[in-house]
Amino acid sequence: MPILNPYISFRDNAREALERYQHVLGGELQIMTFGSMPELPQDPSESELVLHGQLTTDDGLILMASDTPAHMEYQEPQGVAISISGTEVDRLRAIWDGLLDGGTATAPLGAAPWGGDFGMLVDRFGVAWMLSIDTEP
Structure with missing residues (x-):
């Protein structure tokens, strides 16, 4: 069965973003740097990216x-949001609060016309998120 996974490109702060997301979401983080692949052409100053x-x-x-890397064109994420949804109210509200820290709510988390709670934000790294909490049993 195929699995769909969000893959975010950053200019030079992917480690900071991933560590923040680990703080908010929990879990195991694995990071491979450019320096760990010396056979790739690279700027030595970017070895820890x-x-x-x-x-x-x-x-x-x-x-x-x-x-x-600096030699490649980069555009900030736009036109896409990462969506997290579920029924675990406390967990999802904690995720919302963690992602919102340093970010901006574009639609505050609150009652949605279709039921439950819904909110949208852009985090401190410029990544758009949507959270949907199904509050019905």
């Missing part, structure tokens, strides 16, 4: 990210 990072949470979420 993230070639590939993967956060795997205890509840099965997988989030991947990498840095974009």
Whole structure:
């Protein structure tokens, strides 16, 4: 069965973002740097940038990210949001609060016309998130 995983590109702060997401979401973080792959052409000053990072949470979420070396074109994430939904109210509200820290709510978390709670935010790294909490039993 195929698995769909968000993969976020950053300019040079993927490690900071992944560590923040680990703090908020929990789980195991694995990071491979450009320097760990000396056969790749690279600027030695970028050896500690993230070639590939993967956060795997205890509840099965997988989030991947990498840095974009200076010699490659980079565009900030736009037009896409990472959506997290579920019924675990306390866990999802904690995720909301953690992602919102240093970010901006574009639609405050609150009652949704279709039921439950819904909110949208852009985190401190410029990544858009949507959270949906099904509060019905």
